[in-house]
Amino acid sequence: MKLLLILCCLAAVGLTTVYGQLALKIGDKAPDFTGKDQDGKKISLSDLKGKKVVLYFYPKDQTPGCTAQACNLRDNMDKLTAEGYTILGVSTDDEASHREFREKYNLPFTLIADTDKSITQKYGVWVEKERDGKKFMGTARTTFIIDSNGVITDIVDKVDTKEHAAQILQSKS
Numbered sequence: 001m002k003l004l005l006i007l008c009c010l011a012a013v014g015l016t017t018v019y020g021q022l023a024l025k026i027g028d029k030a031p032d033f034t035g036k037d038q039d040g041k042k043i044s045l046s047d048l049k050g051k052k053v054v055l056y057f058y059p060k061d062q063t064p065g066c067t068a069q070a071c072n073l074r075d076n077m078d079k080l081t082a083e084g085y086t087i088l089g090v091s092t093d094d095e096a097s098h099r100e101f102r103e104k105y106n107l108p109f110t111l112i113a114d115t116d117k118s119i120t121q122k123y124g125v126w127v128e129k130e131r132d133g134k135k136f137m138g139t140a141r142t143t144f145i146i147d148s149n150g151v152i153t154d155i156v157d158k159v160d161t162k163e164h165a166a167q168i169l170q171s172k173s
Contacts, residue, residue: 023124024123024124024144024152024155025152025155026152026153026154026155027151027152028151028152029150029151029152030045030053030055030144030146030150030151030152031045031122031123032044032045032046033045033118033119033122035090035112035113035114035118035119036095036112036113037095037098037110037111037112037113038095038098038099038101038102038110038111038113039095039099040095043088043110043112045146045150046150048086049148049150050148051084051086051148052083052084052085052086052145052146052147052148053085053086053087053088053144053145053146054073054080054085054086054087054088054143054144054145054146054168055088055090055123055143055144055145055146056069056073056087056088056089056090056142056143056144056159056164057089057090057091057120057123057125057139057140057141057142057143057144058070058089058090058091058139058141059091059138059139059141060091060092060093061091061093061097061098061100061101061111062097062100062101062104065141065161066091066161067101067105068161068162069141069159069161069162069164070089070101070105070107071105071107072161072162072163072164072165073087073089073107073109073164073165074105074106074107074108074109075165076165076166076169077108077109079165079169080165080168080169083169084148085168086109087109087110088109088110088111088112089107089109089110089111089112090111090112090114090119090120091111091113091114091139092113092114092115092117092120092139093113093115094113094115095113097113098111098112098113120139123142123144125139125140125142126138126139126140127139127140140157141157141159141161142155142156142157142159143155143156143159143164143167143168145168145171153171154171156168156171
């Protein structure tokens with residue numbers, strides 16, 4: 001009964017939960033994390049303090065939608081860097097998969113391997129999905145735009161994989 005009352009109170013003040021985590025929203029401080037990139041090098045969000053970051057979560061390397069999204073970012077990298085953005089892609093694939101994906105499509109940005117799902121869970125994008133009537137857990141394609149102070153300025157949760165760079169450039173940051 002107490003738990004129900006607490007959840008009702010949280011809902012009343014606009015806080016929602018995603019599998020036990022408070023859902024992130026615009027204006028929140030972006031949670032710090034540490035993960036390994038495609039080359040096994042550790043990278044933390046705090047390493048990029050003072051820079052604007054596009055932190056994009058995607059389901060799987062080398063699938064049609066994820067490839068279209070990554071290539072759209074690659075093809076618009078000059079525009080994104082001109083606006084001061086550093087791009088980080090995150091999926092639950094391992095380092096070797098990321099390295100192959102990055103090399104095959106000549107991706108000029110870092111891909112982070114989140115094999116233990118700690119980053120996707122921290123950002124509330126490890127969610128229940130449904131396909132062909134079957135439920136499963138997976139990554140919700142979501143992009144967090146983070147300002148130089150580490151604050152989330154926009155969240156793109158309806159990603160257009162073929163026009164994602166335009167969505168980022170039109171963001172509220």
